[in-house]
Amino acid sequence: MLAVKDLTVAFGSNVVLDKLTLDVYRGEILGFVGASGTGKSVLMRTVLRLLPRQSGSIRILGAEYDKVSEEERVALDTRLGVLFQHGALFSALTVKENIQVPMREYLDLSQEMMDDLAMLKIALVGLKPEAADRYPSELSGGMIKRAALARALALDPDLVFLDEPTSGLDPIGAAEFDDLIAKLRDTLGLTVYMVTHDLDSLFSVCDRIAVLGKKRVLVEGTIDDMLAFDDPWVQSYFRGKRARSIVRDETPGEARQ
């Protein structure tokens, strides 16, 4: 679904990513981790063409983004969903209107059809119908994340990018959100690329994990691969005090039960 090869991104003399290579496979939930400031957001923004790159190739859904025609690029964009950090909903628009923003941009549908579709997405992410006419300022943190997810799903994407989707949620809200993502992957056949600092998410819903360090992907694989990888940051992250309470006596998938 995504193949990044030898990607280099720099801001002036600050090289953030240096020949980074990463693949994301169909139907998986990939958790992307790394210390703060290592370039997780830069990678996601570069893949989404919001930032320029120095070199390297990015194939997304089988196509090289910057080699396709404008028409094909628009078609590709409709197959991608993005949930930015903090939700990034338009504050002057209601939930329903926020969800309809991508529909207005990419589809030619009647208002009635868009209203029906928005209500469908609202139900899909577990929000009550009343949430449709609320403004972001009237929503809880968990509701904002769900509304932002509904917007990311507005065009029925194949691949969704989630930037720290559970940050700011309490553990129960975060666990529910993780369950929702897993359920949507199973029912809609989504592929999920998730930047996260949430160890619970990594242990409970991610099929694979990639760790960003030293300007590239240091290691990728399962939780067991992480635990076996000989690197001080990876070891302290996955075997540190916070991780130990999750790892101890538990297998992936049972972390929060």
Ligand SMILES: Nc1ncnc2c1ncn2[C@@H]1O[C@H](COP(=O)(O)OP(=O)(O)OP(=O)(O)O)[C@@H](O)[C@H]1O
């Ligand atoms: N538009 C930009 N212009 C210049 N430098 C940038 C820009 N965006 C990011 N950077 C730099 O790139 C580096 C990586 O930033 P990035 O936001 O990707 O880190 P991150 O891994 O997502 O961190 P966090 O986990 O804290 O969100 C930082 O040194 C940052 O200052």
